[in-house]
Amino acid sequence: MSPPANARSSKALLKGPALRKSAPIFAALGDETRLRLVAVLCAGSALSIAQLTDGTDITRQAVTKHLQVLADAGLVRDVKVGRERLWEFESSRLDEARRSLDIIAQQWDAALGRLQLALERS
Amino acid sequence: MSPPANARSSKALLKGPALRKSAPIFAALGDETRLRLVAVLCAGSALSIAQLTDGTDITRQAVTKHLQVLADAGLVRDVKVGRERLWEFESSRLDEARRSLDIIAQQWDAALGRLQLALERS
DNA sequence: TAAATATGCAACAACATAGTTGCATGTCGT
DNA sequence: ACGACATGCAACTATGTTGTTGCATATTTA
Secondary structure, X not given: XXXXXXXXXXXXXXXXXXXXXXXXXXXXXXXXXXXXXXXXXXXXXXXXHHHHHOOOOOOHHHHHHHHHHHHHOOOEEEEEEOOEEEEEEXXXXXXXXXXXXXXXXXXHHXXXXXXXXXXXHO | OOOHXXXXXXXXXXXXXXHHHHHHHHHHHOOHHHHHHHHHHOOOOOEEHHHHHOOOOOOHHHHHHHHHHHHHOOOEEEEEEOOEEEEXXXXXXXXXHHHHHHXXXXXXXXXXXXXXXXXXXX
């Protein structure tokens, strides 16, 4: 059979912590409200909870919880300034998630390449 | 203030369906078991439920449910072959998710660039 | 100091998710 | 036809998620 040649690399892909560590990041991004918060914050400026709540149909407390989820995933960070709590985007974890998707896409492209090669041989 | 120059583009980023449509994809990827299934299937070969269950500590039915979640997100597809049901990776939705992360990262880089520029001017 | 602002904390309801078990159905090989 | 194999369906439990309300606390500002 042909698969043994790449069986080890695909197993390594799974055992390596890269993919497993990405699951919580994807889970954090897997909510429309949180994805919107990330999109707002990645524009650069640190914003308060009240500012992030404005223009939303949910309560300030709900936004706070979403921000906490994002913070647990390492996607945002908070800085206390006076009576405010400003939230800012943190890019490192998102980069990890990007790399994970790139690895999967790359693996898939390689599989398509092998299929193409096999077809040409027939 | 400096933000108005890019305020419209960041709003367009949010209103565009690209990001909102990605949330369900991230939600589907936000589980260790499902991420593993995707990683296995992106290696190329279509696998049966029994095969995908082997080497796991959960039941076949649990795997079936996870596959259904992935299918709802458009990340995998099933093909019935005899008494088996083979599952294969589907790359288009994953590419959408990749583009969404790229957009966010790009937005962030632009913000850093503006910050750098502002610092140099001082 | 007092009012207004910004946030924190806790309890609650509603719903979704992850996983199980038990049994039924369909398909292959003998 | 019959046993073995692969899967489907439904019910059920346990737990997590999302969002709410009510009240407490800290910080400005007048």
